[in-house]
Amino acid sequence: MSVAVPVQAESRNCTFPxxxxxxFLLALNDVLGDNNMLAVLNTARLPRLVEEFPPANFEPGLTFEEVVDLFEALESIYGQRGGRKVAHQAGQACFKYGIEGFGGLIGFADFFLRILPVGMRVRIGLEVLREIFNRYSDQHIAVGEGESAYVFVSEQCGMCWQRHADGPVCALMAGLLEETLYWISRGQRFAIEETACIARGDPNCTFYIQKTPTSSQ
Ligand SMILES: [Zn+2]
Known part of the structure; x- marks a missing residue:
């Protein structure tokens, strides 16, 4: 599939609503607990979030830089590996809050999902995530499909914005994908790997999702 050249060098502030x-913050707080969350917010130099998290509206919220500050704070406190593990777990935890916040987009599908084959349900799950990010944030996502895998591509990524790293760093997105597909497939796990990451110098952040589940309940 063809993907656009990333436009990470834009000067205006890209944001998540x-x-x-x-x-993101509720999920991270779930994983860390209040005290550790406080340490992360202070390390990330985001004291305004110590008092309260942003309201659930569509006004511009965290900038991409601030989201990256959070991930860098995680890695500085827990080490690179530990920090990315926390980000992955936070991504998984995002799912339940996402269902609360964006349930309307997914709820309609619940009835139809039951009668669809699992592959189609997975594709729908990916499309719903794409739609949410593309419609409401400056994160640009494309979804594609090969013979054995789906691809979920962040052409403009707010999770590694202007970061430089040796390997893929967008662990929160991987966790969110994992949990979304677990739910939509009704209990199956899919191998998900970030095979390209803008932070590593790749043109986009690409997640490969194997079509054959690794396990099921
Ligand atoms: Zn990435």
Missing amino acids: NKISRI
């Missing part, structure tokens, strides 16, 4: 920012 308050509603999505709030979901």
Whole structure:
């Protein structure tokens, strides 16, 4: 598939809306607990979030820089590996808050989802996530499909904005994908790997999602 050249060098502030920012923060707080969350917010130099998280509206919320500050704070406190593990878990935890916040987009599908084959349900799950990010944030996502895998491509990524790293760093998105597909497939797990990351110098952040589940309940 063809993807656009990333436009990470834009000067205006790219943001996630308050509603999505709030979901990120609630999920991270779930994983860390209040005290550790406080340490992360202070390390990330985001004291305004110590008092309260953003409201659940669509006004501009966290900038991409601030989201990256959070991930860098996680890695400085827990180490690179530990920090990315926390980000991955936070991504998983985002799902339940996402369902609360964006349930309308998904709820309609619940009845139809039951009668669809699992592959189609997975594709719908990916499309719904794409739609949410593209419609409400400056994160640009494309979804594609090969013979054995789906691809979920962040052409403009707010999770590694202007970061430089040796390997893929967008662990929160991987966690969110994992949990979304677990739910939509009714209990199956899919191998998800970020095979390209803008932080590593790649043209986009690409997540490969194997079509054959690794396990099921
Ligand atoms: Zn990335």
